[in-house]
Each structure stands twice: as structure tokens, then as C-alpha cells.
Amino acid sequence: MTFHTNSTPETIELGKAIGKQLQPGAVIALEGTLAAGKTTITKGIAESLGITETITSPTFTLISEYKGKLPLYHMDVYRLDSTEDFINLGVEEMIYGNGVTVIEWSEKVKTELPSETITIALEANESGGRTITITNWPYGDIQI
Helix, strand or coil: CEEEECCHHHHHHHHHHHHHHCCCCCEEEEECCCCCCHHHHHHHHHHHCCCCCCCCCCCCCCEEEECCCCCEEEEECCCCCCHHHHHHCCCHHHHCCCCEEEEECHHHCHHHCCCCCEEEEEEECCCCCEEEEEECCCCCCCCC
8 A cells, every 4th residue: 555645744644544443463664764754654653542642753762652542662773783682672572562563764673573564664755745655454445
């Protein structure tokens, strides 16, 4: 599935539509360059889960946990040197738990993610919009 958004609010709306369908244990691998919209789409997912806290990229904390209808584990693995570092964070409880896990820069740890991981690739366009491609989506159509 491919979507095109033209603004930050549209990307957040897509994130909300995605989040409304997520089930406990969902793992989302976000892929894209710097400023592609990974944190922006996560803001929408969080909003759909009833999370009112401000969502920021956990670049320096590595993992942020938010409480909502389902727990949201927001990870940024950009600063990790290896998949071993990822495992040593104790992520198994989150990835195989009852919350929703969203991983920014997931390309670095893809080999450690479950086979049912949903991949969302974001690409910033010259026009300021984004092309967002979702693969391994198990829930049917996404209605925005």
C-alpha cells in the first residue's frame, strides 16, 4: 500500500488511521532518511492510542514508553552499533509483549524483528510531501 501526504498534519492523520487498527503485539519498522517523517507518523499512531504526551524522537534515550489504550514503545536505534546492542536493551519484552512497538531506523536491526513486523518506508519528496509505503500490513484497507 502506498500513500502520499502533502503536509505534517496529513502524515499525522495517516498515522492515526494506522494506529486505530493496530492490535497488541504489533511491531512497526520505520524506514527512511533523516526528516522523512518517522516521528511524525508515530505522533499519529500515539494519538490514536489515546496518548496525550508529546511524542519526540528518542534519539538519545533510545526507548520512550507511553501509556494509552495500549502501551507504545517508541525506539530509535540510530545510535546503536550492532544488533547485539539492540538485544542488550532488553527489547524482547516490548517486541513480544502486549503493546505497540515502533522502531525508527529499523534497517539497523531488521534481522532481530519478528517476521510479522509491519514495515513503513517514508520518503520525503522535493515538493515537501511524503511517499509512504506500507508492507506486511495484516489488517485490510487503511481508511484516512
